[in-house]
Amino acid sequence: MYGKHFESMYTGSMCGSGALVFAVWGYVISHQKPSHGRKDFFVELNPGVIAYLIGEPEKDVAGVIRKFCEPDPKSRTDSEEGRKLVEVNPYLYRVVNGEAYDKMQREEDRRDYNRERLKIIRGSKEVEEVKTNGEKRSTTPELEEVKLMFSKSGGTPEEAEKFFNFYSSKGWMVGKTRMKSVPHAVAGWILRNRAVVMERKRNPAWDKTIREP
Secondary structure: OOOOOOHHHHOOOOOOOOHHHHHHHHHHHHHOEEOOOOOOEEEEOOHHHHHHHHOOOHHHHHHHHHHHOOOOOOOOOOHHHHOOEEEEEOOEEEEOOHHHHHHHHHHHHHHHHHHHHHHHHHHHHHHHEEEEOOEEEEOOOOHHHHHHHHHHOOOOHHHHHHHHHHHHHOOOEEOOEEOOOHHHHHHHHHHHHHHHHHHHHHOOOOOOOOOOO
C-alpha cells in the first residue's frame, strides 16, 4: 500500500511535534485499509515492528500511538474529540479521518490520471493525424506508427505490438463500432496497464490480470 502526505498534515495540530510523530503517522496513512464500503479505515500497529522499520525505540513509538488515541483540542476536526486513532484491540486501530484521507488521495490520483491521459493522447495524435486536401483524417495505423505512438506516450514496443495485434485481429473494431480515435485507445491501453502494475505494487496479493478492451 501507499499513501500521500498532504500539505495540511504539516500545518495542523501535529506541527512541532517532532520527526517521530510524522514518521509514525506516515506509516498509518500508508498502511490504512478500508472496511467494506470504504466508510471506515483501519490500520494494524505493532510498536515493535514500526520501531524496527524507522529505527526508533519501541517505547517511544508506543507513546506516539497512545498520543494519537488521546483527545486533541487543536485538531481541525471535531470527530472523536480530535483523536486521530481509536483503539479496537491492542494492535488494531480505526483511523478517524481515514475516509477523508482516502478521498483526497483518490481525487489527486484522478487528476494525475487525467493529466497523464491528455499527455498520452497529444503524443499519439502527432503520429495519427495526417492531412489530405488540407483536412485532417484518421487512418488505420501501421505497426511502426503504433510503436511510435507508444514511444511518444511512454509505452514500450512490446505493449505496442500487443495493442496492434489485438485490434488488427478485430478489424480495428471496438465492440460493433469502428475505432474512432487510435490516440484515445492507446492512452486507455497504457493507463490500464499502469494501473495494474501500481495495484500489484500496492497489494502483492492482488493477482488480477488486465482485461483487454
